[in-house]
Amino acid sequence: MFESITEKLQAVFKKLSGTARLTEKNIQDGLREVRLALLEADVNYKIVKDFIDAVTKKAVGKEIIESISPAQQIIKTVNDELVKLMGPVEQGLKFASVPPTRFILAGLQGSGKTTTCAKLARFISKTGHQPLLVAADIRRPAAIEQLQTLGRQLNIPVYSENPDVYRGAVRICENSIKYAREHNLDCVIMDTAGRLHIDQEMMEELKQIAKRINPDYIFLVADAMTGQDAVNSAKVFDSYLPLNGIILTKLDGDTRGGAALSIKAVTGKPIRFVGIGEKIDNLEEFYPERMAGRILGMGDIVSLVEKAQQTIDKEKAEKLEEKLRKNKLDLQDFLDQLQQIKKMGNLKELLSMIPGVSGSLKNLDIDDKHLKKVEAIVQSMTQDERENPEIIDHRRRNRIARGSGTAVGDVNQLLKQFQEMQKMMKNIGKMPRMGKLMGNLFGR
Ligand SMILES: Nc1nc2c(ncn2[C@@H]2O[C@H](COP(=O)(O)OP(=O)(O)OP(=O)(O)O)[C@@H](O)[C@H]2O)c(=O)[nH]1
Numbered sequence: 001m002f003e004s005i006t007e008k009l010q011a012v013f014k015k016l017s018g019t020a021r022l023t024e025k026n027i028q029d030g031l032r033e034v035r036l037a038l039l040e041a042d043v044n045y046k047i048v049k050d051f052i053d054a055v056t057k058k059a060v061g062k063e064i065i066e067s068i069s070p071a072q073q074i075i076k077t078v079n080d081e082l083v084k085l086m087g088p089v090e091q092g093l094k095f096a097s098v099p100p101t102r103f104i105l106a107g108l109q110g111s112g113k114t115t116t117c118a119k120l121a122r123f124i125s126k127t128g129h130q131p132l133l134v135a136a137d138i139r140r141p142a143a144i145e146q147l148q149t150l151g152r153q154l155n156i157p158v159y160s161e162n163p164d165v166y167r168g169a170v171r172i173c174e175n176s177i178k179y180a181r182e183h184n185l186d187c188v189i190m191d192t193a194g195r196l197h198i199d200q201e202m203m204e205e206l207k208q209i210a211k212r213i214n215p216d217y218i219f220l221v222a223d224a225m226t227g228q229d230a231v232n233s234a235k236v237f238d239s240y241l242p243l244n245g246i247i248l249t250k251l252d253g254d255t256r257g258g259a260a261l262s263i264k265a266v267t268g269k270p271i272r273f274v275g276i277g278e279k280i281d282n283l284e285e286f287y288p289e290r291m292a293g294r295i296l297g298m299g300d301i302v303s304l305v306e307k308a309q310q311t312i313d314k315e316k317a318e319k320l321e322e323k324l325r326k327n328k329l330d331l332q333d334f335l336d337q338l339q340q341i342k343k344m345g346n347l348k349e350l351l352s353m354i355p356g357v358s359g360s361l362k363n364l365d366i367d368d369k370h371l372k373k374v375e376a377i378v379q380s381m382t383q384d385e386r387e388n389p390e391i392i393d394h395r396r397r398n399r400i401a402r403g404s405g406t407a408v409g410d411v412n413q414l415l416k417q418f419q420e421m422q423k424m425m426k427n428i429g430k431m432p433r434m435g436k437l438m439g440n441l442f443g444r
Pocket residue numbers: 107108109110111112113114115116137143193194195249250251252253274275276277278282
């Protein structure tokens with residue numbers, strides 16, 4: 001998905017992180033390339049302009065958090081703006097208090113309506129509801145059959161009427177509601193007829209259906225491969241029908257990403273689901289954060305910076321980085337860091353984001369009980385001992401264990417872990433960028 005834009009953006013960021021110092025000029029140069037990447041991905045030009053303006057403003061005027069590289073900060077800023085561009089999006093579906101909950105799927109010919117109806121029915125049935133598929137596309141006789149086949153595959157009932165007895169799509173939809181009630185089906189999903197282009201007839205029919213059945217959700221099914229055409233037609237659809245959201249299909253195909261990135265900003269309507277393949281299971285709820293992550297391909301750095309920003313304490317970070325560099329981490333720091341890390345969430349998860357680190361800290365235990373023990377042990381040490389753990393001999397170990405209500409084995413284990421940590425820090429400190437990262441990571 002979106003390989004091309006991802007590749008381009010990664011190249012830009014790589015270049016940025018290679019420069020020793022970021023100046024306003026190389027930020028601007030970098031963002032110019034981001035701009036090109038977005039334009040090439042077929043993002044609406046006006047949106048690109050606003051996007052770059054927003055990122056520039058943030059990137060240039062931003063207070064720099066020491067120990068996160070400026071390039072990482074820019075990646076985070078670009079990420080945040082991408083998320084903003086596509087969100088916010090409400091997740092989950094609200095089911096009507098008086099069933100059935102009514103869904104209308106509309107869209108141009110071939111956009112994926114029929115397939116998506118079936119996928120949505122499957123999605124809904126997995127949440128414990130009983131959907132009914134409604135064959136309301138009577139323009140193409142084969143459409144009814146297509147839906148029936150899908151329904152059979154899924155074991156989901158399909159409501160249809162004999163196309164020879166012409167009663168019109170509106171009537172079919174109305175009748176399907178009755179049918180759903182009689183059969184205790186609590187959702188109806190209506191597959192409507194598409195056209196090659198938006199025309200009056202189609203819009204009238206959809207408007208009539210919407211008027212008569214009072215839908216809970218009208219979703220526009222749009223083909224991501226058609227790029228800005230999908231965006232433009234979405235805008236027209238939205239002017240006729242009160243859309244609740246968009247289902248963007250064929251994101252698995254050779255799409256450049258333009259539709260996904262522009263459609264919310266242009267129409268004001270969020271993407272709610274994405275189709276990522278022809279199979280019935282290939283429907284996902286849409287999360288702007290995940291999509292931004294996929295587009296940038298930099299999820300690791302983004303979450304790292306995020307966690308850092310959440311709890312940043314600049315002074316402490318600086319001091320710690322200094323200590324790290326000189327390899328003067330003492331036991332008090334060790335304890336502080338353990339506590340901070342606990343606040344930040346799962347240590348292992350965090351460390352696993354940094355290449356090469358995950359293995360070396362696998363055995364570090366950091367649950368509450370363990371932390372309390374470490375705390376008690378460190379607090380039973382003298383200042384001198386905390387700063388110079390190598391002076392802690394056998395006699396002192398016994399005393400510390402007694403003082404902290406732990407066993408000598410616990411004290412030994414802690415000292416050993418600390419030693420390992422120091423060793424690791426030393427190695428990491430040798431890599432300039434990693435040193436910064438770790439300084440930041442351990443510096444809250
Ligand atoms: N790769 C891929 N193909 C899809 C996706 N969604 C739908 N398709 C394919 O797109 C084609 C058209 O899908 P339909 O569901 O028939 O589209 P439609 O909007 O109902 O078409 P009409 O009823 O003719 O207007 C089919 O071959 C589907 O398998 C998707 O997310 N990914």
